[in-house]
Amino acid sequence: MATLKVPAHVPAPSEDAEQLRKAFEGWGTNEKLIIDILAHRNAAQRNSIRKAYGEAYGEDLLTSLDKELSSDFERAVLLFTLDPAERDAFLANEATKRLTSSNWVLMEIACTRSSYELFNVRKAYHARYKKSLEEDVAHHTTGEYRKLLVPLVSAFRYEGEEVNMTLAKSEAKILRDKISDKHYSDEEVIRIVTTRSKAQLNATLNHYNSAFGNAINKDLKADPKDEFLKLLRAVIKCLTVPEKYFEKVLRQAINKLGTDERALTRVVTTRAEVDMVRIKEAYQRRNSVPLEKAVAGDTSGDHERMLLALIGAGDV
Amino acid sequence: MAYPDHLEALNKAFSGIGVDENSLISIVANSNHEHKKSFRKGCSKLFIEDQNGFERMDQSIIKNLKLEFKRFRDAVVLSLLHPWERDARLIEKAMKKGQKHYDVIVEIACTRSSNELLGARKAYHSLFHHSVEEHLATHVKGCERKLLVALVSAYRYEGPKVNEDVVKSEAEILSNAIKNADKRKPIEDEDTIMILATRSKPHLKAVYEHYNKICDKSLTEILDAGLSVDGDEESKRAVTRVIVTQREALVKEGYAPNKIQGILTGHYKDFILGSLAREEMNKPL
Numbered sequence: 001m002a003t004l005k006v007p008a009h010v011p012a013p014s015e016d017a018e019q020l021r022k023a024f025e026g027w028g029t030n031e032k033l034i035i036d037i038l039a040h041r042n043a044a045q046r047n048s049i050r051k052a053y054g055e056a057y058g059e060d061l062l063t064s065l066d067k068e069l070s071s072d073f074e075r076a077v078l079l080f081t082l083d084p085a086e087r088d089a090f091l092a093n094e095a096t097k098r099l100t101s102s103n104w105v106l107m108e109i110a111c112t113r114s115s116y117e118l119f120n121v122r123k124a125y126h127a128r129y130k131k132s133l134e135e136d137v138a139h140h141t142t143g144e145y146r147k148l149l150v151p152l153v154s155a156f157r158y159e160g161e162e163v164n165m166t167l168a169k170s171e172a173k174i175l176r177d178k179i180s181d182k183h184y185s186d187e188e189v190i191r192i193v194t195t196r197s198k199a200q201l202n203a204t205l206n207h208y209n210s211a212f213g214n215a216i217n218k219d220l221k222a223d224p225k226d227e228f229l230k231l232l233r234a235v236i237k238c239l240t241v242p243e244k245y246f247e248k249v250l251r252q253a254i255n256k257l258g259t260d261e262r263a264l265t266r267v268v269t270t271r272a273e274v275d276m277v278r279i280k281e282a283y284q285r286r287n288s289v290p291l292e293k294a295v296a297g298d299t300s301g302d303h304e305r306m307l308l309a310l311i312g313a314g315d316v
Numbered sequence: 317m318a319y320p321d322h323l324e325a326l327n328k329a330f331s332g333i334g335v336d337e338n339s340l341i342s343i344v345a346n347s348n349h350e351h352k353k354s355f356r357k358g359c360s361k362l363f364i365e366d367q368n369g370f371e372r373m374d375q376s377i378i379k380n381l382k383l384e385f386k387r388f389r390d391a392v393v394l395s396l397l398h399p400w401e402r403d404a405r406l407i408e409k410a411m412k413k414g415q416k417h418y419d420v421i422v423e424i425a426c427t428r429s430s431n432e433l434l435g436a437r438k439a440y441h442s443l444f445h446h447s448v449e450e451h452l453a454t455h456v457k458g459c460e461r462k463l464l465v466a467l468v469s470a471y472r473y474e475g476p477k478v479n480e481d482v483v484k485s486e487a488e489i490l491s492n493a494i495k496n497a498d499k500r501k502p503i504e505d506e507d508t509i510m511i512l513a514t515r516s517k518p519h520l521k522a523v524y525e526h527y528n529k530i531c532d533k534s535l536t537e538i539l540d541a542g543l544s545v546d547g548d549e550e551s552k553r554a555v556t557r558v559i560v561t562q563r564e565a566l567v568k569e570g571y572a573p574n575k576i577q578g579i580l581t582g583h584y585k586d587f588i589l590g591s592l593a594r595e596e597m598n599k600p601l
Contacts, residue, residue, distance in 0.1 A: 122471045132471055
């Protein structure tokens with residue numbers, strides 16, 4: 001469920017565009033107005049505003065934002081204003097250019113979006129970067145990471161609820177055998193994890209737990225330092241219990257000395273319209289503190305205000 | 317009784333690819349008991365003398381006849397189906413039939429546009445309640461698995477932009493993979509798969525040109541292989557599939573259906589020729 005709060009009566013896109021233009025004029029910027037508008041419109045509304053702004057002022061709204069704003073606040077506003085598919089394409093492209101920690105962003109996008117959403121990301125990627133997402137991911141990854149990430153971003157999983165219990169049993173056994181032999185990037189493991197539907201995978205992992213006495217992620221912790229294993233555990237979490245995965249990312253981002261602003265911004269802007277309600281619940285359960293309080297304690301200024309607005313704190 | 321003429325006509329109706337339905341109607345439907353007996357005795361292609369005193373049609377002949385009668389039906393159905401469903405069904409069938417039929421999967425994955433291939437994947441969901449990559453990964457056990465799954469999952473960029481430096485380095489990678497074929501099969505090489513399965517088609521074209529390699533058979537070559545009565549069943553099926561699905565490309569290539577006249581027969585022939593003629597009409601003058 002989304003935490004995004006949209007007012008009951010939304011002004012026409014041209015009005016919103018005009019207000020935003022006013023927010024940019026003169027010395028300084030009216031950040032509060034920007035948050036009041038953009039943090040309280042859904043994706044379709046934001047697209048209309050962008051269109052109206054472009055028609056009225058001959059400049060992409062994002063370009064104006066880029067000129068007027070800076071640092072974390074700017075990033076949060078820019079990311080949120082983007083249409084979800086474009087946003088994910090932007091984040092993915094950024095990830096292919098950065099170092100290894102960016103594998104996580106690619107994995108997160110590939111595993112927590114629906115099949116159609118992921119497909120739209122690939123389409124947006126074509127339009128924006130004139131390349132295919134899988135080609136860039138393949139080019140910028142190597143070895144077992146490439147083996148895992150390319151199929152993950154190329155997947156078009158079946159989205160039905162049908163489950164084959166015999167298959168669940170046999171594939172749970174395959175996973176168990178490969179893990180026992182420490183063949184974590186074995187083709188069969190990759191195949192199961194990157195092609196099965198989420199419902200089927202869930203059934204397989206449940207069976208794993210029943211048959212072998214513990215959840216698969218426990219067995220995948222055999223080597224705590226292994227980065228690939230960490231990624232694989234995250235893949236499994238994302239595919240089965242995404243809100244728990246996001247809770248952990250937020251927790252680690254906030255607890256980190258100095259706060260990982262990028263991770264925090266990424267999770268908030270990408271999930272505010274999707275499942276932030278469940279993520280907040282998971283956060284409260286795990287940390288005994290509401291997410292709003294933790295975010296407020298760790299961020300400041302306009303960036304803080306933007307994030308809080310997106311997670312539903314305060315009035316509309 | 318003019319049996320000899322009819323016998324000849326009957327033999328002709330069963331030669332060629334497809335069957336001459338009209339001849340069969342006019343001959344067989346109008347035959348009496350005696351006629352049919354003389355056909356059986358005179359048509360050694362179809363009937364053999366059984367030791368128990370009757371003319372028997374061998375099981376393999378019955379099987380072959382089934383295939384020839386089916387051709388018209390298959391051509392019509394394949395032609396009528398929405399391209400997405402058609403391609404999804406073709407892939408699923410090829411996958412189940414095994415290794416010898418993987419070329420069909422390659423054909424579909426590589427000749428369709430990115431959106432057509434995606435459409436086939438969507439249709440696959442609806443028809444078979446699984447994703448195509450999931451089934452492929454399960455059914456293909458051999459060394460082709462990685463390549464086939466990757467090919468079918470591609471959503472290639474379709475613009476013309478090509479990076480020359482990358483082209484050169486990838487041509488080298490392919491050349492090395494092929495040089496080292498005795499140590500490791502090129503289709504299992506990660507980099508080869510990456511290049512073939514993710515790069516855009518203009519990019520791959522440039523890579524091939526740079527490599528100077530003679531690659532896949534042209535469409536015409538595939539068809540000629542199938543247009544022989546002695547050809548194997550798969551080549552014959554390829555005729556239906558390639559003509560029905562690649563009509564535009566064939567006509568553009570200037571394919572002249574001369575061979576078809578002589579070898580195909582019956583409603584099947586009429587349907588195939590009709591499809592090509594229709595496409596000819598669409599060509600700009």
